Amino acid sequence: MPITLRIPPPLRKFTAGAETFECPARNLSELFDALESKYPGIRQNLCQADGAPQRFLNIYVNDEDIRFLGGNGYTFQDGDEVLLIPAIAGG
Structure with a gap:
């Protein structure tokens, strides 16, 4: 069973609007590799x-x-749910 990445609205511009992404990643490095394969250029962000x-x-x-x-x-363990949240600052 893969892990599920939940993608918050501020990052969806890099995933063509996708809200979730499933992959068999075992760690962050593999997760970022899988994301880059599916959505080229996302890694730099x-x-x-x-x-x-x-x-x-x-x-x-x-x-x-x-x-x-x-x-x-x-x-990661099978079935883990991962959430990426970018810090947002303002004034």
């Missing part, structure tokens, strides 16, 4: 040059902040 997630990008797995689950080293 989500990742730094070294492949790490952008600092403004909050990632949740089953409603838990991935930073508290092991960060970039977290291994």
